[in-house]
Structure formats: C-alpha cells, structure tokens
Amino acid sequence: MSQQPSRRIVIGDVHGHYEGLMTLLNTIAPGADDQVYFLGDLIDRGPQSCQVIEFVKDSPYQSLLGNHEHLLLEAFPNGQVYAPALQAWLQSGGRATVASYVDVELLVKHVEWIRTLPIYLDLGDVWLVHAGVNPELPIEQQGYAEFCWIRDQFHSSARPYFTDKTIITGHTITFTFQGVAPGAIAQGRGWLGIDTGAYHPKSGWLTALEINSQQVYQANVYTNQVRTVPLSEVTMPVEPQRRGKRQALKM
Numbered sequence: 001m002s003q004q005p006s007r008r009i010v011i012g013d014v015h016g017h018y019e020g021l022m023t024l025l026n027t028i029a030p031g032a033d034d035q036v037y038f039l040g041d042l043i044d045r046g047p048q049s050c051q052v053i054e055f056v057k058d059s060p061y062q063s064l065l066g067n068h069e070h071l072l073l074e075a076f077p078n079g080q081v082y083a084p085a086l087q088a089w090l091q092s093g094g095r096a097t098v099a100s101y102v103d104v105e106l107l108v109k110h111v112e113w114i115r116t117l118p119i120y121l122d123l124g125d126v127w128l129v130h131a132g133v134n135p136e137l138p139i140e141q142q143g144y145a146e147f148c149w150i151r152d153q154f155h156s157s158a159r160p161y162f163t164d165k166t167i168i169t170g171h172t173i174t175f176t177f178q179g180v181a182p183g184a185i186a187q188g189r190g191w192l193g194i195d196t197g198a199y200h201p202k203s204g205w206l207t208a209l210e211i212n213s214q215q216v217y218q219a220n221v222y223t224n225q226v227r228t229v230p231l232s233e234v235t236m237p238v239e240p241q242r243r244g245k246r247q248a249l250k251m
Helices: 018-028 049-058 065-073 083-099 104-113
Strands: 007-010 033-040 120-122 126-129 168-169 186-189 192-195 203-212 215-220 226-230 235-237
Touching: 007 126, 018 049, 018 203, 018 215, 018 226, 033 168, 049 104, 065 083, 065 104, 120 186
Parallel strands: 007 033, 126 168, 168 192, 186 235
Antiparallel strands: 007 203, 120 126, 186 192, 203 215, 215 226
C-alpha cells in the first residue's frame, strides 16, 4: 500500500476566531506528516485570540508574524508598555484580544512567543508572507514594513516578483479587490491572496489552501458552513490596482 504524500496547508488570517479555526481544521483533518502554516494575524477583532495563540503555540504548526502581531509587539517593546503604540493597537482590534485574557502572565508568555515568529517562509515553489513584498526592492532590503504591512505597491505591480515561485499572502481581504466576491481567493501577477475576511460580517469565511492538490478548505465563522472546493473554482483574477480601485477597509 503506497503512503499518501504529506500535505502543505496554508491558513489565512484567523483574527481570534478559535471556534471557526477548529471547524476548519476538523474539515482539513491534517495528519501527523502534514505541514500547516498560518500567515499571521492570529489575533485581534475576534473573541478568542488567547485561545488561538495558545493552540498554535502548542501545536506542531508554523505561524508567520502579521501586522496585528506587529502592532502588539510595538505596544510592549522590551517588555514595557509604550503608551502611543498601545493605543494604536487597542484601536485596531486589540481590545478584543485583551478581553480574551484572564491571566496577565499568559499574555506575557504569548507576547514572548510572538517575538519568535518569522516574517516570511520560503517553501521552494511558494513563498509565504503576511502582506506582500516591495516589487522595487530585493528581499534582503525588506523587513516588517513590507512583509507585514505593504498593500497597494505590491498589488499594483504588473509583473511577478519571483519567476519560479508563487507568493501566498493574507492581510488584504479579498473582496476589497474590484470584482472579487466574498469568500473568493484573489489571484494577481505571481501571487494569491487568501484572507477572505473571517472577522468581517460581509464574509465570515476562514480559508485554507492545500498547495500540492490545489484544494481549498473554508469554514464560515458566523454560519458554521464548511466547504471544500478546487482552487480553480474559487479563484478570481485581479488586475494590478492602485489606491481607489480597491474597497477601503480599516485593517
């Protein structure tokens, strides 16, 4: 009997929706040999950020740093509170994260774990990053500003950044692109966007992509609906777009 090859599963922005994440993982049913990657933004906006972090931290899975984790780290540089950054984080969804903790010591432990997260992962044929890349700069000249935060400059590029691999991102909710429906995956020039807006009431879909089989798994955090479909059936192409051609959302 031939052994099934291991799967490579990439999960988009969870934003504190622990129950939705559990539903999604139950649908995927990852095996011991499967590799699971999170694109960051595990926290904020949703009701159970503490539970999400605790689960991912104790799992064999790998997570990237998202812009919301970056906001949290800037609020607690060197373990101390920096008030201006703290207010920025709280106003960007951090209040829900704070409310999910009943133990300050656990929050401190989670912050230290978050500090260890990478800002990108190169899997050979795919390149995982939360937000994107600056198309005008080599990788070695880029950092948090690009990998965790970039948006329009990346999406407006008319050519793929890599010639031999696809960039997979979260960060920008796909329905904010012109012509892309809620729950659909956005496809640009050399990249796929799989943040389908789990926290947003217009969507509610939390998405995972299995790279090898090109299979998409989705769970809706509001309706508990699940679906498994080929990538080709839920992918919608987007043309290079500059600000004003994409719906504005506070991210």
